[in-house]
Amino acid sequence: MSKYFTIFGNPISHSISPLIHNYTIKTLQIDGCYGRTLLENGNDLKKKFLNLKLTGANITVPFKENAYNLCDEVEGIAQNIQAVNTIIKKNNKLIGFNTDAPGFYESIKSYKNIKNILILGAGGTAKAISFILKQKGYKITLLNRSQKRLDFFIKNNFECYYWDNFIPTQYDMIINTTSAGLNDLLLPIKKDVLDKLFLNAKYAIDVIYNKQTPFLSLAKKHNLIIKDGSDMLLYQAVLAFEIFFDFKYPKNVIEKPMKYAFKFLL
Numbered sequence: 001m002s003k004y005f006t007i008f009g010n011p012i013s014h015s016i017s018p019l020i021h022n023y024t025i026k027t028l029q030i031d032g033c034y035g036r037t038l039l040e041n042g043n044d045l046k047k048k049f050l051n052l053k054l055t056g057a058n059i060t061v062p063f064k065e066n067a068y069n070l071c072d073e074v075e076g077i078a079q080n081i082q083a084v085n086t087i088i089k090k091n092n093k094l095i096g097f098n099t100d101a102p103g104f105y106e107s108i109k110s111y112k113n114i115k116n117i118l119i120l121g122a123g124g125t126a127k128a129i130s131f132i133l134k135q136k137g138y139k140i141t142l143l144n145r146s147q148k149r150l151d152f153f154i155k156n157n158f159e160c161y162y163w164d165n166f167i168p169t170q171y172d173m174i175i176n177t178t179s180a181g182l183n184d185l186l187l188p189i190k191k192d193v194l195d196k197l198f199l200n201a202k203y204a205i206d207v208i209y210n211k212q213t214p215f216l217s218l219a220k221k222h223n224l225i226i227k228d229g230s231d232m233l234l235y236q237a238v239l240a241f242e243i244f245f246d247f248k249y250p251k252n253v254i255e256k257p258m259k260y261a262f263k264f265l266l
């Protein structure tokens, strides 16, 4: 029986998920198809999922919290993050997962000698990354432009600062999860603060993919090892595919066609 998948979001026309998933479905000779669905209202997500008779779906901005709330069961780290980017229907239940978090970890796990990590930003992506990295044993600090979004992290016992009370100290890795640099030439924090942080750091990671943001360009000038968000995007898709097909295909089997598709798309 054919299996149908989609990605829900708004906007959604830019999403490359259908292309990489469909290429992988075709390569592995699976009877299935992956589309994209523009959603106006997050409250319609469950109805749409059921009407489209989906086996599974990915959920992107701004509906990950809606997805978390509609699931009958939520697995793993998605429970902490309270955001779901992958849903499957199993035994008439909707089960939610978060693959952004382990996808990010896959992308940096080969980097060694890291203890202290500073995460810039306090949005949905910062939540995913902070929980997985804390779970893996790193010491995590968050720095956000404003105070409000830090409440969630303070409640979850993370060390948190906002711009006005932050004093730069030593961090091995600095991760930009803000959208500064996405559609502009902004740095995520003031240049003099970044310069101080980069003096003592080894790695600078940006979750924005397929471009060298001003944050990464400055890190490069300081001779840091830099990485953009392309690998995070790839691995969250590999892990979602694994879930969609009930772990029938090993990661390396999924990764090969996905990487190939990525090379042509990004």
Ligand SMILES: NC(=O)c1ccc[n+]([C@@H]2O[C@H](COP(=O)([O-])OP(=O)(O)OC[C@H]3O[C@@H](n4cnc5c(N)ncnc54)[C@H](OP(=O)(O)O)[C@@H]3O)[C@@H](O)[C@H]2O)c1
Pocket (backbone or CB within 6 Å): 061, 100, 121, 122, 123, 124, 125, 126, 144, 145, 146, 147, 149, 177, 178, 179, 180, 182, 186, 187, 188, 189, 207, 208, 209, 229, 230, 232, 233, 234, 236
């Ligand atoms: N590579 C991947 O697979 C992947 C996956 C998911 C997301 N992303 C990327 O991650 C980024 C963040 O997404 P999100 O969903 O976490 O966003 P979000 O929930 O809207 O959070 C945005 C955060 O960025 C801060 N911010 C926004 N503009 C800023 C600026 N000009 N200067 C400093 N701080 C700024 C906000 O601070 P305030 O609280 O002060 O407003 C907030 O903490 C996006 O660029 C997205 O494309 C990549």
